[in-house]
Amino acid sequence: MGLIPKDVRFFELFERDAANVYQGAIELEAMLEHPDEFEERLKSITNLEHEGDIITHEIMDRLNRTFVTPIDREDIHALAGGLDDILDYIEATADRMHLYKINVPTPEVKELASILTQAVEQICLAVKDLRDLRRARRIMDRGIEINRLENEGDRISRAALARIFDECVDPVDAIKWKEIYEHIETAIDKCEDIANVMETVVVKHA
Amino acid sequence: MGLIPKDVRFFELFERDAANVYQGAIELEAMLEHPDEFEERLKSITNLEHEGDIITHEIMDRLNRTFVTPIDREDIHALAGGLDDILDYIEATADRMHLYKINVPTPEVKELASILTQAVEQICLAVKDLRDLRRARRIMDRGIEINRLENEGDRISRAALARIFDECVDPVDAIKWKEIYEHIETAIDKCEDIANVMETVVVKHA
Amino acid sequence: MGLIPKDVRFFELFERDAANVYQGAIELEAMLEHPDEFEERLKSITNLEHEGDIITHEIMDRLNRTFVTPIDREDIHALAGGLDDILDYIEATADRMHLYKINVPTPEVKELASILTQAVEQICLAVKDLRDLRRARRIMDRGIEINRLENEGDRISRAALARIFDECVDPVDAIKWKEIYEHIETAIDKCEDIANVMETVVVKHA
Numbered sequence: 001m002g003l004i005p006k007d008v009r010f011f012e013l014f015e016r017d018a019a020n021v022y023q024g025a026i027e028l029e030a031m032l033e034h035p036d037e038f039e040e041r042l043k044s045i046t047n048l049e050h051e052g053d054i055i056t057h058e059i060m061d062r063l064n065r066t067f068v069t070p071i072d073r074e075d076i077h078a079l080a081g082g083l084d085d086i087l088d089y090i091e092a093t094a095d096r097m098h099l100y101k102i103n104v105p106t107p108e109v110k111e112l113a114s115i116l117t118q119a120v121e122q123i124c125l126a127v128k129d130l131r132d133l134r135r136a137r138r139i140m141d142r143g144i145e146i147n148r149l150e151n152e153g154d155r156i157s158r159a160a161l162a163r164i165f166d167e168c169v170d171p172v173d174a175i176k177w178k179e180i181y182e183h184i185e186t187a188i189d190k191c192e193d194i195a196n197v198m199e200t201v202v203v204k205h206a
Numbered sequence: 207m208g209l210i211p212k213d214v215r216f217f218e219l220f221e222r223d224a225a226n227v228y229q230g231a232i233e234l235e236a237m238l239e240h241p242d243e244f245e246e247r248l249k250s251i252t253n254l255e256h257e258g259d260i261i262t263h264e265i266m267d268r269l270n271r272t273f274v275t276p277i278d279r280e281d282i283h284a285l286a287g288g289l290d291d292i293l294d295y296i297e298a299t300a301d302r303m304h305l306y307k308i309n310v311p312t313p314e315v316k317e318l319a320s321i322l323t324q325a326v327e328q329i330c331l332a333v334k335d336l337r338d339l340r341r342a343r344r345i346m347d348r349g350i351e352i353n354r355l356e357n358e359g360d361r362i363s364r365a366a367l368a369r370i371f372d373e374c375v376d377p378v379d380a381i382k383w384k385e386i387y388e389h390i391e392t393a394i395d396k397c398e399d400i401a402n403v404m405e406t407v408v409v410k411h412a
Numbered sequence: 413m414g415l416i417p418k419d420v421r422f423f424e425l426f427e428r429d430a431a432n433v434y435q436g437a438i439e440l441e442a443m444l445e446h447p448d449e450f451e452e453r454l455k456s457i458t459n460l461e462h463e464g465d466i467i468t469h470e471i472m473d474r475l476n477r478t479f480v481t482p483i484d485r486e487d488i489h490a491l492a493g494g495l496d497d498i499l500d501y502i503e504a505t506a507d508r509m510h511l512y513k514i515n516v517p518t519p520e521v522k523e524l525a526s527i528l529t530q531a532v533e534q535i536c537l538a539v540k541d542l543r544d545l546r547r548a549r550r551i552m553d554r555g556i557e558i559n560r561l562e563n564e565g566d567r568i569s570r571a572a573l574a575r576i577f578d579e580c581v582d583p584v585d586a587i588k589w590k591e592i593y594e595h596i597e598t599a600i601d602k603c604e605d606i607a608n609v610m611e612t613v614v615v616k617h618a
Contacts, residue, residue, distance in 0.1 A: 064409045099368050162511050171377040171583040175384065178587065203476045270615045305574050377583040381590065 010062065010070055011131045017055045017083045018124045024048045024090045025117040031094055032105040032113050042094045052087045056080050071130070071201050079127075082194040086120065089187035093180055100176040108160035112184045115153045119191035122146050126198050136202040143195040153188040157181045216268065216276055217337045223261045223289045224330045230254045230296045231323040237300055238311040238319050248300045258293045262286050277336070277407050285333075288400040292326065295393035299386055306382045314366035318359055318390045325355045325397035332404050342408040349401035359394040363387045422474065422482055423543045429467045429495045430536045436460045436502045437529040443506055444517040444525050454506045464499045468492050483542070483613050491539075494606040498532065501599035505592055512588040520572035524596045527565045531603035534558050538610050548614040555607035565600040569593045 024045055031041035059080040063069065069076060097105070126142040129135040160181055168174045230251055237247035265286040269275065275282060299319075303311070332348040335341040366387055374380045436457055443453035471492040475481065481488060505525075509517070538554040541547040572593055580586045 060406065061409060064406060095364070099364055100371060158507070158511055165512060165584055165588065168584070171587065172371055172374070172380055174584055174587060175377065175380060176371065200472065200476060203473060266612065267615060270612060301570070305570055306577060378577055378580070378586055381583065381586060382577065 008131075010059070010066075010076065011127075013055060013059050013062070014079060014083075014127045014130065015124075017052065017059070017080065018120070018127045020048055020052050020055060021083050021087050021090075022117070022120045022124050024052075024087050025113070025120045028090050028094055029110075029113045029117055031097070032110045035103050035105065038098055038103075042098050045091050045094045049087050049091045052084060056084045072204065075197055075201050075204075078197045079194060082190055082197065083123075085190045086187050086194075089183050089190065090116070093183040093187065096176070096180050096183060100180075102176065102180070106160065106177070108156050108163070109180060109184065111156050112153055112160075112181070112188070115149050115156070116184060116188050116191070119146050119149045119153075119188055122149070123191055123194055126195070130198065130201065133202060133205045136206065139198050139202050143199050146191050146195040150188050150192045153185060157185045214337075216265070216282065217333075219261060219265050219268070220285060220289075220333045220336065221330075223258065223265070223286065224326070224333045226254055226258050226261060227289050227293050227296075228323070228326045228330050230258075230293050231319070231326045234296050234300055235316075235319045235323055237303070238316045241309050241311065244304055244309075248304050251297050251300045255293050255297045258290060262290045278410065281403055281407050284403045285400060288396050288403065289329075291396045292393050292400075295389050295396065296322070299389040299393065302382070302386050302389060306386075308382065308386070312366065312383070314362055314369070315386060315390065317362050318366075318387070318394070321355050321359045321362070322390060322394050322397070325352050325359075325394055328352050328355070329397055329400055332401070336404065336407065339408060339411045342412065345404050345408050349405050352397050352401040356394050356398045359391060363391045420543075422471070422488065423539075425467060425471050425474070426491060426495075426539045426542065427536075429464065429471070429492065430532070430539045432460055432464050432467060433495050433499050433502075434529070434532045434536050436464075436499050437525070437532045440502050440506055441522075441525045441529055443509070444522045447515050447517065450510055450515075454510050457503050457506045461499050461503045464496060468496045484616065487609055487613050487616075490609045491606060494602050494609065495535075497602045498599050498606075501595050501602065502528070505595040505599065508588070508592050508595060512592075514588065514592070518572065518589070520568050520575070521592060521596065523568050524565055524572075524593070524600070527561050527568070528596060528600050528603070531558050531561045531565075531600055534561070535603055535606055538607070542610065542613065545614060545617045548618065551610050551614050555611050558603050558607040562600055562604045565597060569597045 027041050027044045027048065031038055031045075034041070059076065063073060063076050063080075096102075122142045122145050126139045129139050129142075161178065164174050164177045168177075233247050233250045233254065237244060237251075240247070265282065269279060269282050269286075302308075328348045328351050332345045335345050335348075367384065370380045370383045374383075439453050439456045439460065443450060443457075446453070471488065475485060475488050475492075508514075534554045534557050538551045541551050541554075573590065576586045576589045580589075
């Protein structure tokens, strides 16, 4: 077992992990489009979350057993942790929608789910480029796009919050929606954190 | 001053720290069983939290002055920080119960406090086993049990949340209980984080 | 390029960063004193937050390109991240005041903003002393003062929360104020985290 095969394996794991998170984002969007499939979609997300835990565990285990890593240990840790976080918040969003028996998703929550999917897609693409750091420019560009998406998400969730508080007849609905918007916004924020880690990796290898 | 005495001291500090957190969990349970002793129990928890701060400080100070540590520096940091966090959330839970003048604890908050005590007990036992990493299997088993307790806690707090929103006449009560359930659930989550760190330590020494 | 010029540059960046956060705290106080200047002050805070992002980026970039740093890498990371966090929470506080159309700031939010400014001032002074670690005693004293301010802030925000829940006619107002108090309290907590990091730096160099 030489050094190269190990390297490749870390990148493979990150790609699988990112693709799994992407699947979760897709399921969340589908759930919001088809409220009649709520329970079924939530179950898929929970399964993806378990699958993600297994991949994270595999990355951490490999990290603890590997002496020389292709990128810094702290960055591997941050990437794996960040991907895990995104899926956790996707699950929390879906779970709260279900728990609070919200059958009519707002336009804003759908827009936020779409932004999240787009941000995770950028992460999937950037992770692929980590294998060859000569593609640094492309990783940086994905980071800029994720940043743009995060700002857009922020704008939407702020407007959504203002709208709940202006229009909500029932304060309990305000509490529920506030939590849901916060979870999905946190998922998008975590995409930006991951983009920052990848930028750090690129700078270190420049 | 050789290497071995230093090692032992770290483990002693962790055992004292975990025992102190356990005392906090016991006090929280007692507080919920005897609402007439609320203020007195809250004072005990605050004192334990100060005691915990002193132990954390001692661990960090020792860490900063020690060159070779028995387990990785980052893991010592994570364990001390995690134990500190549990007690902070125990205090936050107790404090909010008092601040919000909640005199009738729900059955769910009592169940959650009991789960927390059981999880902290597992941590106390696992920390003792850290001294001798040939007991790796036992540490792993404690982790599995803490994971089971965390899932159980999650189930209870979700049901509790659903119930508040279904039954609460007063939305202000919903806000208060939501915060309390979140604090106690976070305390339980932190137990799981600590179990993960201990698992990492075991894997590294395997 | 010798070692010394690099060192000095890190300290310069931290001083600029802390001064920028201080400016943000001052703007938040001004905003609460002059509700008619709300929008204008919020815009200033957002600009300072962008300026802060640029400084953080410069610190991280320098960190990634520097092999030998004047203080430990992890501490540089924690200091830069902490300063960034304070300004983020200052912005979040101001943003929520504006988003929720709160035109009459409570006495408590003004007191908390004043405490935050005092805590950030202590950080500015302590950061200056980092250049010469023989001034360890002074850094420690600033930490004690920040700790005192944090306790004071905690007392005020707890009383404020109790008061909202006792007096609020509208539960939606309770939700809004709870979020605002939490953001400003988190900003103050972050000051304490930074004080702890500086204490760690001092201990390591003792």
